[in-house]
Amino acid sequence: MADKFDVIVIGAGPGGYVAAIRAAQLGLKTACVEKWVNREGKTVHGGTCLNVGCIPSKSLLETSHKYVEARDEYGDLGISIGDVSMDIEKMMARKDKVVSQLTGGISGLFKANGVTSLEGAGKLLKDKQVEVTGQDGESQTYQADNIIIATGSVPVEIPPAPMTEDLIVDSAGALEFQEVPKRLGVIGAGVIGLELGSVWRRLGSEVTMLEALDTFLPVVDEQISKETYKQLTKQGLDIKLGARVTGSEVRDSEVVVKYTDSEGEQEQTFDKLIVCVGRRPYTDSLLGDDTGVELDERGFIQVDDTCQTGAPGVYAIGDVVRGPMLAHKGSEEGVMVADIIHGEKAEMNYEAIPSVIYTAPEVAWVGRSEQQAQEDGFEVKTGVFPFSASGRAMANNATEGMVKVVTDASTDRVIGVHIIGQHAGELIAEAVIAMEFGSSAEDLALTCFAHPTLSEAVHEAALAVDGHAIHMANRKKKS
Ligand SMILES: Cc1cc2nc3c(=O)[nH]c(=O)nc-3n(C[C@H](O)[C@H](O)[C@H](O)COP(=O)(O)OP(=O)(O)OC[C@H]3O[C@@H](n4cnc5c(N)ncnc54)[C@H](O)[C@@H]3O)c2cc1C
Numbered sequence: 001m002a003d004k005f006d007v008i009v010i011g012a013g014p015g016g017y018v019a020a021i022r023a024a025q026l027g028l029k030t031a032c033v034e035k036w037v038n039r040e041g042k043t044v045h046g047g048t049c050l051n052v053g054c055i056p057s058k059s060l061l062e063t064s065h066k067y068v069e070a071r072d073e074y075g076d077l078g079i080s081i082g083d084v085s086m087d088i089e090k091m092m093a094r095k096d097k098v099v100s101q102l103t104g105g106i107s108g109l110f111k112a113n114g115v116t117s118l119e120g121a122g123k124l125l126k127d128k129q130v131e132v133t134g135q136d137g138e139s140q141t142y143q144a145d146n147i148i149i150a151t152g153s154v155p156v157e158i159p160p161a162p163m164t165e166d167l168i169v170d171s172a173g174a175l176e177f178q179e180v181p182k183r184l185g186v187i188g189a190g191v192i193g194l195e196l197g198s199v200w201r202r203l204g205s206e207v208t209m210l211e212a213l214d215t216f217l218p219v220v221d222e223q224i225s226k227e228t229y230k231q232l233t234k235q236g237l238d239i240k241l242g243a244r245v246t247g248s249e250v251r252d253s254e255v256v257v258k259y260t261d262s263e264g265e266q267e268q269t270f271d272k273l274i275v276c277v278g279r280r281p282y283t284d285s286l287l288g289d290d291t292g293v294e295l296d297e298r299g300f301i302q303v304d305d306t307c308q309t310g311a312p313g314v315y316a317i318g319d320v321v322r323g324p325m326l327a328h329k330g331s332e333e334g335v336m337v338a339d340i341i342h343g344e345k346a347e348m349n350y351e352a353i354p355s356v357i358y359t360a361p362e363v364a365w366v367g368r369s370e371q372q373a374q375e376d377g378f379e380v381k382t383g384v385f386p387f388s389a390s391g392r393a394m395a396n397n398a399t400e401g402m403v404k405v406v407t408d409a410s411t412d413r414v415i416g417v418h419i420i421g422q423h424a425g426e427l428i429a430e431a432v433i434a435m436e437f438g439s440s441a442e443d444l445a446l447t448c449f450a451h452p453t454l455s456e457a458v459h460e461a462a463l464a465v466d467g468h469a470i471h472m473a474n475r476k477k478k479s
Contacts, residue, residue, distance in 0.1 A: 003116070005031045007341060008130050008144040010122035010286070012036075013047020014054075015318025015330030016150030017106050022338035023148075024113040031142065032115055033122035033132050038103075041135070043119040045106035046099075047152050048319075049327040052172035055102055057195050059095040060175060061358050064202035068360075076397060086203055088179055095175070118142070124149065125288040128313055146313045146341045149293070149301060150330065151286055153279040153319035160258075161187055161248045161275050167255050168248060171196060174274040180204045185257055185270035189216065189239050191357050193276035197237055198359050207236070208268060210243040210259050219355075221369035221418040223384070223404060228363050228420055231400055235360075248273065281320045296322075306347065307337050315341075329353050352435045356425035361401045364428035367416035367435055370406050381409040383441065383464030385457045387421045389471045392452035398422035403461040405431075405441055412440035412465075417458070427455055441465040 009020045012034035020032040036051060038044045044051060071084040110117050120134035128147055133139045155170040157163060163170060174196045182205065186197045189211035201207040216239065217225040233239055240261065247258040255273045259266050281300045287293055292311030294302045301316040303309055309316050315337045318330030332348055339346035357363040373380045386402045387393035401421030408415050417431030434444055444462035449455050460469045467474040 003031070003142055005029050005116070005142060005144040007031070007146045007148060007338070008033065008118075008122075008142055009148045009150055010124065010130065011047065011150035011152055011318070011320075012045040012106065012117075013150060013152045013318060013330065014049045014327040015152070015320075015334050016047065016148065017045055017110070017334075018331040019148050019150060019317060019334030019338050020115045021109055021113050022335050023341060024115045026338060026342040028338070028342060030115050031118050031144075032110065033118040033120065033130065035119075035121040037135065038100075043117070044103040045110070045117075046103040047150075050099060050102050050106070052175060054327050056095050056099055056175045057171075057192075057199070058358055059098050060091065060199045061195060061360075063091045063094065064199045065360050068202045073397065086180075088177075088203070092176070092178070121285065123288055124286060124291050124293065124314070126290040126292075128311075131288070147315070148334070148337055149286070149309070149314070149316040149320060150318045150334065151282050151320050152330075153325055154282045155275070156278045156280050158187070158245070158275060158277055160245045161273060163275070164250055166272075167250055167253070168273045168275065171274065171276055174200075174272075174276075177272065181270070181272035182206065183270045183272075184208070185210065185255065185268065185273040186276060187245050187257075187273065188276035188278070189241075190276060190278065191355075193274070194232065194237070195358055196274055196276065198232070198235070201236055207238060208270070209237060209239045210245055210257070211239065211241050212244045214242040216241055217357075217363075219369075220363065220365060221404060221406070221416070222371055224363060224365065224369075224402075224418045224420050227401060228357070228359070231361055231420070232359060279319065279325055283320060306340055307333050323350060324353060324355060326353065326355065349436060352432050354428045354432050356428065358425060361398070361421045362424035363420045364424035365416065365418040366428055366432050367414070368406060369416060369418065370404070373406055373408070373415055378415065379409040381407045381412075381441075381465055383407075383461045383466070383469070385460035385464050385469055385472060387454070387457055389460075390452075390454060390457045391471075392454050392456065393422065395452065396422060396454070403427070403457040405444070405458075405461045405465055407441045407465050412442055414439050414441055414444065414462075417461075419458075421454065421457070423454055427458060430455060430458055 006028035007023045007030045009016045009032040023030040120132040123131045180203045184205040186209045189209040197207045243261045245259045293309045317333035319325045336346040354366040383405045388399040404418040406416035441462045449459040463469045
């Protein structure tokens with residue numbers, strides 16, 4: 001038996017690495033096991049988020065957005081820059097550099113905080129032991145008083161479109177294209193599909209998105225999802241709803257996809273196909289016998305509100321447990337669990353976890369949509385303010401979209417905020433803070449916001465709940 005630790009974390013994604021750093025900061029002797037290796041065979045920290053998720057996708061979204069602004073929008077501002085061209089190799093090199101800076105940064109933070117890095121695949125054994133098998137096949141077993149499982153998730157594969165080396169790829173593959181595919185198919189018009197489809201559309205691909213559901217972005221407030229659909233289709237994303245993929249065939253260097261829609265059987269040919277139909281919790285080869293850790297029917301590790309599994313002292317956080325598959329949700333669970341292990345009382349507010357779609361315009365929300373609030377039995381009151389009436393949005397040449405505040409009419413409490421517009425992903429933070437502090441719409445309305453800022457639209461939407469928005473003809477007036 002090798003070293004004994006207070007805490008061993010399995011997985012160094014945003015759930016696991018944050019949990020490990022927090023535990024070490026609290027003085028707990030902590031180790032973190034990670035099996036991800038990069039192209040050079042070196043162990044890298046950061047998980048899906050840093051290596052093939054949040055960070056590389058945002059790097060490509062930012063570059064492609066700047067390209068479109070320079071190509072299509074600078075002229076409106078009086079800036080002439082002649083022909084604009086894209087160097088895909090340089091774009092990818094920058095993305096890779098950002099990724100390696102950040103993954104290297106986590107390794108540095110481990111050292112600085114005294115987290116022991118264990119390289120290899122971790123397997124949970126009974127009695128809180130963890131077996132770590134390195135790339136050379138050698139195993140070592142470690143004992144801990146507490147274990148945090150943070151093994152994340154992997155893309156779901158579907159039988160009608162099995163992955164190939166480079167024609168049918170998952171989200172990670174779509175971050176590695178070396179040239180712009182002329183005809184790009186995307187199966188799944190969810191958050192990841194829309195972001196990746198947007199990147200390649202901006203760079204010139206004809207993008208067709210095949211979405212099995214009849215409803216576009218059902219998790220998003222209806223008014224906002226309608227506006228999102230309008231904006232994204234205007235940019236040239238061909239989003240086909242109710243299109244269920246039934247098969248695919250690779251012919252030479254093309255992919256022929258068969259799908260059914262309301263008009264019957266259809267066929268379309270693409271140069272690349274991205275499969276983005278969701279992610280599944282990853283527990284492959286993770287659990288030994290008699291660990292006491294149970295999976296639910298969908299493969300998630302079963303936990304209670306404090307992320308405790310059925311085995312005392314064994315916790316699970318992040319994508320491998322219930323709740324939204326979001327990096328910040330896993331990180332906050334990591335902090336909560338480390339605090340609990342340290343003996344503190346800690347909890348998560350699952351009602352105030354923001355979500356963002358990093359398209360242009362961005363879409364961001366927290367809490368309940370108007371429809372969910374109604375289904376949950378609330379008497380709902382809403383306030384909406386369009387960016388077309390915002391001075392800053394006009395100055396920014398970004399007047400698309402709106403802010404919508406959803407309240408419980410009986411208490412005026414804010415129970416949801418939904419934004420589509422420039423920097424929505426940043427603006428949503430103030431709504432999260434408002435909800436975290438149990439704010440009413442009136443509290444927000446009585447708060448002073450800097451002028452001219454996009455955040456004034458949040459203020460105005462809160463004022464609009466009672467029909468008092470200043471820069472808009474209100475739907476209703478207070479009696
Ligand atoms: C293209 C894309 C874009 C995304 N964009 C966003 C975004 O903008 N914002 C956002 O919040 N979320 C985004 N996500 C989701 C986000 O990446 C995940 O929610 C987040 O990474 C989950 O964190 P995690 O720590 O639970 O798991 P992961 O990040 O998946 O990390 C799990 C780690 O555990 C390791 N591991 C697994 N099993 C073992 C084992 N047995 N032994 C040792 N190590 C193991 C894995 O190698 C991995 O490093 C995106 C995802 C994708 C694919």
